[in-house]
Amino acid sequence: MIAPAGDDARWMAAAVAIGERGRGVTAPNPAVGCVIVRDGCVIGRGWTQPGGRPHAEAVALAQAGSVADATVFVTLEPCAHDSARGPACADLLVAAGPARVVVALVDPDExxxxxxxxxxxxxGIVVYVGCGAAGATASLAGFLMRQRAGRPHVTLKLATSLDGRIALADGSSRWITGDRSRAHAHLERARCDMILVGGGTLRIDAPRLDVRIDGLADRSPRRAVLTRGAVPAGWERVAAPEAVAGLDGVDSLLVEGGAGAAAAFLRAGLVDRLLLYRAPILIGDGQAALGDIGLGALDDAHGRWRLAGARMLGSDRLEVYERA
Known part of the structure; x- marks a missing residue:
């Protein structure tokens, strides 16, 4: 293993950022980012294209042309297996002959x-592995979860008042949070493969679950409802939280509501990331954000989550938690 050069972390961060452009449209392929650098200048960049092909490395190599004396930064190990859809990226890199390849993560795909x-x-290409691993792991969370656990990476979104309510007692919930929080939530939608709500939310709110951000309207993901009954046209049925493992082409799942669906996924131990949007309001006698999540004792509630980030969105506060 070769020690990384001084600027490797910066260039790998750029590769992670550009890989984000493919999130939500590449599954079951990972949304990889690739940046090719020579003499401190980017000569090629690429990210996995919609549908999973071309791969990021192929796009970046085509843009760069000659990569002699260059370094290739890629967020996931270049693939080595044959495919009818295109050559292996490892073979493309061998043929191109860069001086170095810096890889954030080893590919868990066997x-x-x-x-x-x-x-x-x-x-004879120098390879360094591990630079920028934390950022790449977060960006590729859906693909990695599918490979390692055989199910999607699940994010639960909750938008609540300060006292943990998601609606008034009569069910009124538009709008608890402000414009900036809602825009951020739509960006999260654009990064996932499927959005899921409970049957009650579907019946009462008739949510569209689309992406309403200029330039990203075509990134609206598939829609699912947690129910054992029939579902409307354009929706997919998920009979139980554990059934998400059988969803084809879904590596990243966003659970948006309501309280019953949120509790069901928490009770099943299937929430990996929690987005908590809190508005500076008090509701009092309203609808709680969660139902029964199966805790037997208060001690069982501790140690399950760690704060991964927080920021203000206008007057609202967003906290991001990850499973501890």
């Missing part, structure tokens, strides 16, 4: 799983 890195090293 078809590659270290073989891509080995192929590059056998060709």
């Amino acid at each position: 078809r590659t799983a270290g073989r891509g890195i080995a192929r590059l090293r056998e060709a």
